[in-house]
Amino acid sequence: MPERKPRKDAARNREAVLAAADALFARGASPEDITMADIAAEAGVGKGTLFRAYGDRTGLLRALYEARLEPVTEAVESGPSPLGPDTPPRERVTALLDVVLCFKLDNRRLALALEGSGSGSPYRAEHYEWWHGLLRSVLERIPGLVDGDFTAHALLAATRADLVEHLAGQERVPRERMRAQLAEFAARVMAGAPGDS
Numbered sequence: 001m002p003e004r005k006p007r008k009d010a011a012r013n014r015e016a017v018l019a020a021a022d023a024l025f026a027r028g029a030s031p032e033d034i035t036m037a038d039i040a041a042e043a044g045v046g047k048g049t050l051f052r053a054y055g056d057r058t059g060l061l062r063a064l065y066e067a068r069l070e071p072v073t074e075a076v077e078s079g080p081s082p083l084g085p086d087t088p089p090r091e092r093v094t095a096l097l098d099v100v101l102c103f104k105l106d107n108r109r110l111a112l113a114l115e116g117s118g119s120g121s122p123y124r125a126e127h128y129e130w131w132h133g134l135l136r137s138v139l140e141r142i143p144g145l146v147d148g149d150f151t152a153h154a155l156l157a158a159t160r161a162d163l164v165e166h167l168a169g170q171e172r173v174p175r176e177r178m179r180a181q182l183a184e185f186a187a188r189v190m191a192g193a194p195g196d197s
Contacts, residue, residue, distance in 0.1 A: 010053075016043040017050060021064045025109045032113065036060070061114045065127060068107055072099055076134065089141040093155070094186050096135055100159045101182055105168060105175055111161035123153075132156060142190060151189060158182055 020042035024034050036057055040047045054060040072083075081087040082095035104111045114125070123132075132152050139148035157163075159182070167173040173181075 013043070013045050013049055014053065017045060017053065017060070018064050018067055019043070021060060022068075022110075025064070025107075025113065034113070058114070061110065062126070065107070065110060065114050068110070069103065069127065072103055075099075089138050090190055092138050093135065093142075093190065094183050096131075096138065097155055097159060097182055097186050098179055100131060100156070101164065101179060102175075104159055104161055104164045105178070108161065108165055108168065112165055115161040128156070139190075145190065145192070155186060155189060158185060 017039060021034075021039045024038055024042055036047055036050050039060065040050050043050075050060060054063055075083045076096065076099070078084065082091050083099060087095065114127075123129075135152040135155060136148045139145055139151050142148075145151065164178075167178055168175070
């Protein structure tokens with residue numbers, strides 16, 4: 001019996017911490033200014049609880065990012081068209097890029113904080129490697145398209161959080177315009193390959 005309480009407390013604390021971090025990133029002007037102490041205070045837990053559960057700020061950012069990304073991941077892995085695995089490759093590439101862009105627009109401060117967390121190359125981050133591997137595998141199903149690996153990197157570069165922030169924040173490009181521009185860019189990239197057979 002006594003062993004169950006810590007598990008319940010840990011689950012409750014995890015939910016409280018992620019909700020607190022979520023709220024702080026949603027209303028904070030600058031992601032760099034949000035500290036572990038801020039998150040602990042907002043969640044009503046000690047700083048030690050955060051460090052034990054997540055290791056450091058980057059670990060907490062990753063956990064929050066993954067929690068927010070979970071519904072998208074499920075749709076991509078087992079959902080219907082246009083994100084799901086049964087979608088024709090050209091259509092799916094466009095849909096995948098669109099969902100990445102929309103996710104980053106909806107989570108701008110969190111994505112900026114995670115990509116700028118100083119935890120090494122953003123291209124080594126687990127979430128980036130997952131998106132890149134997925135996009136590469138779909139691109140490789142397009143007959144005649146060469147070098148799916150580089151093409152996946154190039155397409156994902158158009159969804160980097162710093163670029164999304166620049167376009168949406170400084171240049172005030174409307175969301176639907178950004179989505180249309182990305183779809184047009186992807187179509188041009190894929191235009192060099194012959195049509196699907």
